[in-house]
Amino acid sequence: QPKAFLFDLDGVIVDTAHFHYQAWRRLANEKLGFDISEEFNESLKGVSRTESLDRILAHGNVALNPAEKEALATLKNDWYVELINKMTPDDILPGINEFLAKTRLAGIKIGLGSVSKNAKPILERIGILNAFDAIIDGTKITKGKPDPEVFLKGAEELGASPDQCVVFEDAVAGIEAGRRAGMKTVGIGQPDILTEADVVLANLNNLTIEDLQKALHF
Ligand code: G6P
Ligand code: MG
DSSP states (O other), X not given: OOOXXXXXXXXXXXXXXXXXXXXXXXXXXXXXXXXXXXXXXXXXXXOOHHHHHHHHHHHTTOOOOHHXXXXXXXXXXXXXXXXXXXXXXXXXXXXXXXXXXXXXHTTOEEEEEOOOTTHHHHHHHXXXXXXXXXXXOTTTOSSOTTSTHHHHHHHHHHTOOXXXXXXXXXXXXXXXXXXXXXXXXXXXXXXXXXXXXXXXXXXXXXXXXXXXXXXXXX
C-alpha cells in the first residue's frame, strides 16, 4: 500500500503550464525577437525560472549578462502573476478534488512537489492549500527537476520511504525526477511524450485508488 502521493502543481492540479508558456512566449516575442513552439515548451515544463530562461536564450542564440537576465525573469514573472491572479477554484483540473478526497479517505498522505515559487499563492487562490500535508515548492529547494530533491524532501516530510511514494507529473523532467527519487510515477498527459512514466493517464477523472494500485503493482 502506498503511503504518500506527491503531486506536481503546474499542469497536474491547475492548467498553469499554459500560463507559463504564454508568459515565456510573450517575452521571446516582445523582448528577444523570436518565437517558441509548443514542442520546445515541453522541455521547459518542470524546469526552474532561471534555467527556463537560460534554455530559451540558448534556443534563440541570445547572450545576456546576469543583470539583463534577472530583469527578463522578473518581467516574465510579472506577466505570469497577472495571469494567475485571475484564477478561481473553477480552474482546478477535472477530477482533482475528488481524487484528493479519495486519497485522504484511503489514509494516504498528500504532498506537493513543485519547483515554482508561486505554488503557495496559487493553492490559496484556488482554495486547496489545506488539502496538503506537506508543501515543497521553489522556496525550499536548491535544485529543480529533473533533480529528485523536491520529491525526496516531500517524502521525508511525510515520513514515507521513496518506494512507498507515487509521483503525479505532466513534465518529462518531473517523471525523471520521480524515477531518480526511486518512486513510482504517473504521467498526466500523452503517452508518446511521457514515455518513462509507469502509467500515463489523460487526467485523474474517475480514477480509484484501487485501480491505481493495481496499475502500479502495489
Ligand atoms: C514549474 C513549472 C515551470 C516553471 C517553474 C518555476 O516547475 O512547470 O514551467 O518555470 O515551476 O515556476 P515559478 O513560478 O517559480 O517561475
Ligand atoms: Mg508540471
